[in-house]
Amino acid sequence: MQRIILVLALILATVSATNVKQCPDKPFPLAVRVVDCEEPPCVVYKGKYAVMEVHFLGNDNNIKSITATTTARVLGMNLPYILPDEVSDVCLNLLYGAICPIDKDEDVTYQFNFYVEPAFPEITADVTVTLNDVKGEPITCFVVTCKIRKGPTATQREEYLLDWTNPHSE
Template sequence: MMKIVITLALVLATVNCTKVQQCKGLPVPLDVRIKDCDEPPCVVYRGSIAVMEVHFLGNNNNINSITATTTAKVLGMNQPYDLPDEVSDVCRNLMYGAICPIDKDEDVTYQFNFYVETWFPEITADVTVKLNDAQNEPITCFVVSCKIRKGATASQRDEYLLDWTNPGAI
């Protein structure tokens, strides 16, 4: 009976996943959910927050620190994008009661809230998100195509306000 419940939960969890690409030679997350995007390219608006959930497995035992990094491939060039500490610190943004350290093969979900700068040009970019442990070893990595568009209206921005009292809410 428990196997049926677990299998059903996994099937339901993958229904609303966003299709992402694997980084060459690196582990891919179990799934990624980008708000309002099942099929890339995902439309993101300047001056708003792209909300993502990254469900992944630990690659070693006792991972005490995980850092998220991002790059955007624009016109064939990879441009790094520095994340604020409160976003890049994966352990601080784990969902569903998970905490660091995490162990090998422990599945956890990271809430990644990516602020889309107002100065970004209106283009399509391949965004790479990589999670590394304290030794800078990759835990997981994915690439997703994003269409950056003109800033959202005030009513659209209200939809993206975050409820910091409930980090699991999207």
Template structure:
């Protein structure tokens, strides 16, 4: 009973801070919530040269997930391209919060601290960002889409 109360409380807190994001189009599992820090509604304004911080709250959707990798695709002006991430960011297991570690088990409740750097040379445009968390078999564990507006750097 205590564990259920703690889980319900955690979900309530996560939902209160959640950013309104969309599901991916290929039917991948949707996270419990996504908090884009300092952004409640899409599109999120992001200055060039800054790091967008996201907390992705998801459940393990199968047993014994040994590795999880964050894969980003960015779409702007009708063109979708992969957005390569440094290993220290794309390695979800390395960036789990609250003491969680891999392997992840089915129904395990975890939060990934995702830091998405906006290159200072990136043009000032609207971008659809898809983050898919995939396991060692390239199967999706959680996926979402958010919209950002890249702005001039804050001086």
């Protein structure tokens, strides 16, 4: 029965997966799903969270700690982006009842809630997300292209809804 559930979970994960790129010389996740984005560049809004689910396999037995790190490639430069502890601690953000320690080849899903700072410029950047074990060895890594944009204000959303519900209004 567990095998059937696992197979169904893998099928569902790959059906809605986002097409991300592999990091050179690092393990690739089983699947990555960026909410509301199947094909990059993924539009992310300033002052909001970009939510990603990273489905990956443990690379060693008894992994007690996993840390997420991010960099953004902008204008040819790789700029580190420091994550808050509550986001970078992968073990705190595992889904579907998974907990650390994680064993070799155990498949788990990490929910990565990436806050897009309002001060970010409106640019397109290649964001690299790496999950590292306690020794700093990469467990998995991927790159996703993101377009950082200003989100609609409440007034703009209301106007859009009014126009949408009554297309003949002046």
